[in-house]
Amino acid sequence: MKRIHFLLAGFGVGIALASAGVPAQTKEIVVGTSVALTGKYARTGQEQLNGFQLWVEDVNRRGGLLGRKVRLAYYDDESKPDTGAKLYEKLITGDKVDLLIGPYSSGVTLAASTVAEKHRFPIISAGASSSKIWARGYKNVFGLYTPATTYMDQILALAKEKGLKRVALIHADTAFPRDVARGVEASAKRLGLELVFKEEYGKASTDFAAMILKIKALKPDVVVGGSYLPDSTAFMRQAREYQLYAKIFAFAVGPGLPDFGPNLGAIAEGVMGNSQWEPTLNLPGVKTFAKQYEQRYGHVPGYHAAGGYGAGQVLEAAVKMTRSFDRDKLRRALLKLDTTTAFGRYKVDATGMQLGKPGYTVQWIGGSRHVILPPSVAARKTTYPFKPWDKR
Amino acid sequence: MSLKSIAPGIVLALLAVAAPAMASDYQLLFLLQLLMMIALAQSWNLISGMTGYVSLGHTAFFGVGAYAGALLLQWGFPWWLAIFKGAGIALLVAAPLGVLTLRLRGPYFAIAMLGLNEIGRLVATLWVDLTQGGDGIPLSPARLPTLLQNYYTMLTLAVLATSLIAWVRYNRLGLELRAIREDEEAAEMVGVNTTRNKVIAFALSAVIPGAAGAVYAFYTSYIDPVSVFAPALNIQMIVMVLLGGSGTVWGPVIGAVLVRTLHELTWAQFPALHLALLGVLIVAIVLFLPKGILSLAPWRRRVRPDRAPGSP
CATH class of the missing domain: 3.40.50.2300 (Response regulator)
Incomplete structure (x- = not known):
């Protein structure tokens, strides 16, 4: 019988640990995302994360979203599509985040957006430009990058x-x-x-x-x-x-x-x-962002960082427009929205693909x-x- | 085999069957990945743990199954048939290959398998018209099986793989395979058909990864050459088998549970650390615990290879 106990214990530990995710239930607004902190996109992933975090600091300084403090919940997707898919399931069903930002790379985005689509949760894709993502008839993926076409x-x-x-x-x-x-x-x-x-x-x-x-x-x-x-x-x-x-x-x-x-x-x-983006772009907010970023992180931001910051700004604009966190309202807002962030213009077509940014x-x-x-x-x-x- | 020896397996399997009633979707995905690693580790165990022929390219079958499953699903086959065919195609690749490569001994077989995985990755990358090359294949959600269906399929695969190991181990084939591991020439001398046995074990060990690859494609909804022909996945299989106990029935299960749990615990807080931990774990096992965790268990001392066939 000893053997049974031993094996059961192992299995039990597995289940217990899987459920150890901590849902944050205060009044703050949680923005969920997965970031490539390890694996082949680790370098760009870190830059993108810096961009997200800079936006979170800025938006909180401006008084948060609809008066509520914003917190970023992120996990390492290891640059792998299957980990990405798992994490978006965790962010949506486990952490119960209020808003979602997409991962880096077209591959992880293709997997993660399927999860978001399943839960009808709008997601701002801040790191993918493959036209395949918007050729699948999904209604919840909104691009930020200029598409290759x-x-x-x-x-x-x-x-x-x-x-x-x-x-x-x-x-x-x-x-x-x-x-x-x-x-x-x-x-x-x-x-x-x-x-x-x-x-x-x-x-x-x-x-x-x-x-x-x-x-x-x-x-x-x-x-x-x-x-x-x-x-x-x-x-x-x-x-x-x-x-x-x-x-x-x-x-x-x-x-x-x-x-x-x-x-x-x-x-x-x-x-x-x-x-996709240059720190010398002559657009409102670009120079401020580039300067602030360089002071904070000690290097000139690349377009991954700017994309991260811009994704946050798009969410901010959509929330401001609808004055709510309701997913259906946000989805409609993201389709209609026409705004300019530090990353450039945001205006998508009916599939959610970016058309406004040249x-x-x-x-x-x-x-x-x-x-x-x-x-x-x-x-x-x-x-x-x-x-x-x-x-x- | 007595009831007592399979009782823990039955209890575990029943628990896994009941898990969806209690677990959230995320926990279910964790268990699904754990079951996948059990299935894969057991497959590796079947050829490498039993015969000592180390395969460094078992992900080749995983990748072949993933691509076969994804493409067949796209072409309109129902998902369960796509899984069967994925497994079948992996078998078709493995059988002739086994006949060729298992005549190689020692490191040559390991290198040949490493090469096979690379060939698979290159074919998937370069045959753009079929596989869409490096950007991979996104699968349409309308055709995909549900998470629950994926979970139970993967559970079935893990149970099948473990049962297969149990069956082979307590059978004549298992004894002969272990004879090959201990001394291939001596085994041949006493009348063991070594090549035939190795090819059978190899072919069997390719079927489960083929099916698991297809299920992987379905639950991820997207595959590309790098993520399915992944040498890192192969290393995980090896670590799990060695950690638990190579050539044993329960070793790979224990190894998989420990490694995945450790990963789950450390990865969110310390992204880079869990990779380092995996490295330290490999070194520690090789140095201090070459026969795995099961070799620490006191009740195993009486189980000796020479008693294996027909033992109570």
Whole structure:
């Protein structure tokens, strides 16, 4: 019989511990979220958490939400979708939180949002841009990030404005670049630009010689890449080698990162790229947030931190609008809401996907990157056209 | 096997059956994950604990089952059929592979399995048209089974896996497998068909992870290559089996309960610490308790391998 006791004890301990979650039942408002504190997104997760916490401090200084103090309840989702799903179940049914903010990364968001949808609990997604999240017919997921399909819209509009016609499109074969490419095709068609070349390449490709020669023969005005840092860097280096010229070169991810310029030196000059957010954005609240963040945490905030702060601000605006914490009212408010946070504009379509926030365009000018588009938020004027290779 | 020896198992299983009546959804998810780890640890136990052939890539079958389950569900199969097929496909992968790789001895088998998991991950990442590549597959909630259905399926798998171990252990096959573990050449000399036995154990040990992978896909509602072909999951299986007692019936159950409980206790407060604890635990087991917690139990001293077949 001893063995039975032993095993039962183990099992009992398991159940007892699982139920040890502490529900906080004061009058404060609890905002629940999961954060990637360990695992592959740990670094970005920490930044996002800093953003959340800064918002909680600020909102409490402003008197809380509808006069009630705000507290953040968060757990580590280990960057894993299954842990994320489990945690949102815990936040909703165990901790009984009043408001929800989504996790970081599209993967964890896809899993977590299913739980939120099941409980009909609106959730602000503060760290995902995959269009798949909003293609499932869910009614409770509200995006904050600019979706990949609208990344290049500003740049294509610029091309149109300058009277350019011929667009060459290249992109890597994974989901995010494919989303970007789909968006470019749609926007080019809408603007009446001609797509003269379109080719997909393997994500790890760094040899673009053949592709560049084909593109060169077509004499495009604009070269657009749905790409990451290594491929966009390699492409530009080889573009110079083979003297491929266009009036605009733009890539989805590479040029928006600080490494792009130093990697390419003079070649980077004039190349455009996309960014979710920059601390230099000319929008109300951005500079205050960036300064406050840097004082508090000792480094310049990236877009993950700004997204975290912005998610809190969107919740705040929705609660203010409805003057309640009722989930159905909040859901309707989040669909209608049109506001500008430190992260940019928030305005979603009927599925909850973000449409109001544009893909900010950056350009490498004089060895550093600057926001150039849209003009309303730009810190610097666009340098146009791309300087010919022999004049550098 | 006497009634007394299976009584604790029956009591545990009954408790687990009754749990949904008392537990919240979150607690149920905790138990579901615990049951999944029991099922997986037992599967690893079947091949590696019994024969000593260490598999570093058992998550390959978990991943194959997860992808098979997710895709079949998307193509309109009912969820329970998707689970069966997930298990079947894992078996189809394992059987021929076992014939090939189980001729390898010592570390070579371990490396081959590690490679298998990597191949699975790469196929899932690169075969974009089928698997949607690195962004993974979100499953439509309308088709997904409920939490309760997932829970009872996983419970069934954990019970099946544990029963399988109990059955094999107190059977001729189990004795022969342990003979292989102790000395493969000697076992062969006395007439044990070593390759056949190893392949049977290996194939059986692939079925449960295949089914568990499918259930994982259903309760998470989303899978991607990195989260299902996860070497860290394999390490968890190994730790649980070693902690409880390798090659035993109850060792992996105890190991799984302890590790998951420890995780649940520490992770919320100290995110990084529980990973460190897991590391310390591995080192401690290997150094001080190579035969696991069950080897501490006084009543086990009389259970000796040579008494195993047909023992009361």
